[in-house]
Amino acid sequence: MIDFTNLPVKKKAYAGANGSKISVVYNGELYMLKFPVPPARNKEMSYTNSCISEYIGCHIFESVGISVQETLLGTYTKNGKEKLVVACKDFTSSGIVLQDFASIKNTIIDSAHNGYGTELSDILQTIEEQSVVPPETLKKWFWDMFIVDAFIGNWDRHNGNWGFLYETDTDQMTLAPVYDCGSCLFPQADETIMKRTIAEQTERDLRVFEIPLSGIRIDNRKINYFSFLSSLENPDCNQALERIVPKIDMEKVYTIIDEISCISDLQKTFYKGILTERKEKILDFALCKLKSL
Ligand SMILES: Nc1ncnc2c1ncn2[C@@H]1O[C@H](COP(=O)(O)OP(=O)(O)O)[C@@H](O)[C@H]1O
Ligand SMILES: [Mg+2]
Numbered sequence: 351m352i353d354f355t356n357l358p359v360k361k362k363a364y365a366g367a368n369g370s371k372i373s374v375v376y377n378g379e380l381y382m383l384k385f386p387v388p389p390a391r392n393k394e395m396s397y398t399n400s401c402i403s404e405y406i407g408c409h410i411f412e413s414v415g416i417s418v419q420e421t422l423l424g425t426y427t428k429n430g431k432e433k434l435v436v437a438c439k440d441f442t443s444s445g446i447v448l449q450d451f452a453s454i455k456n457t458i459i460d461s462a463h464n465g466y467g468t469e470l471s472d473i474l475q476t477i478e479e480q481s482v483v484p485p486e487t488l489k490k491w492f493w494d495m496f497i498v499d500a501f502i503g504n505w506d507r508h509n510g511n512w513g514f515l516y517e518t519d520t521d522q523m524t525l526a527p528v529y530d531c532g533s534c535l536f537p538q539a540d541e542t543i544m545k546r547t548i549a550e551q552t553e554r555d556l557r558v559f560e561i562p563l564s565g566i567r568i569d570n571r572k573i574n575y576f577s578f579l580s581s582l583e584n585p586d587c588n589q590a591l592e593r594i595v596p597k598i599d600m601e602k603v604y605t606i607i608d609e610i611s612c613i614s615d616l617q618k619t620f621y622k623g624i625l626t627e628r629k630e631k632i633l634d635f636a637l638c639k640l641k642s643l
Contacts, residue, residue: 407531
């Protein structure tokens with residue numbers, strides 16, 4: 351575990367609604383330190399497990415070969431209190447800035463649908479109409495991300511949580527690595543919820559078939575990952591299923607979790623159980639259905 355407490359701090363600040371952030375220099379490189387998010391719903395917890403969710407979610411993206419921010423777990427001590435933090439390596443640099451999908455969407459859709467609106471049809475329309483990267487490339491990227499988000503149970507992939515890197519000198523735009531996976535894997539699950547989930551099939555089924563919902567909407571209703579994927583209604587999404595699911599190696603996923611030194615065996619069992627069932631009951635189920643057509 352790295353102690354990030356006494357590192358040089360930079361003036362760079364980061365937006366986002368989920369918890370405090372500072373920028374520090376570690377090994378000569380800039381990192382955004384994300385602090386744990388105080389829980390909104392579960393008042394029993396002092397802090398959520400958002401930093402662990404970020405770390406595991408990002409490493410799962412990496413394990414399937416999708417470009418993602420580098421993350422490290424560590425501690426930060428303030429007022430004598432040690433907190434678990436996640437350090438996200440800053441992927442911007444001099445002359446290379448992040449432009450989120452919301453800002454690209456603002457250049458396309460009329461003002462009735464603002465950049466942060468997550469209606470699927472608007473997102474897909476923007477993907478077709480934008481010209482900053484080839485639409486086909488962007489469509490694949492979006493759906494690949496959607497499949498991994500379904501696997502890890504991410505409820506917050508809004509249009510500010512993915513985007514592009516803009517090179518100011520050359521006017522070039524490329525896809526930014528995946529970032530912000532802090533809302534996957536039930537960050538508000540406390541020990542009681544974890545124990546119950548491990549013990550009871552109904553609790554696991556709830557966390558596979560019902561929650562979390564996606565941040566993306568159809569007819570203004572948040573997408574249910576299981577219903578949507580198993581409906582096979584979107585051919586591009588189906589192709590992403592075929593591309594991504596074979597790349598998910600559960601042994602690699604278990605290793606990512608087992609190698610985290612700062613969480614309990616209970617927490618590891620919870621994550622591994624949830625991911626095993628989401629893989630089988632959502633992704634494998636949908637892919638199997640697709641192949642049998
Ligand atoms: N690795 C990174 N490098 C550079 N900027 C980043 C990185 N990750 C996130 N950001 C920027 O910082 C903002 C806040 O980070 P994010 O992880 O989304 O926090 P939150 O969970 O509070 O939404 C993002 O919306 C994005 O603009
Ligand atoms: Mg965010």
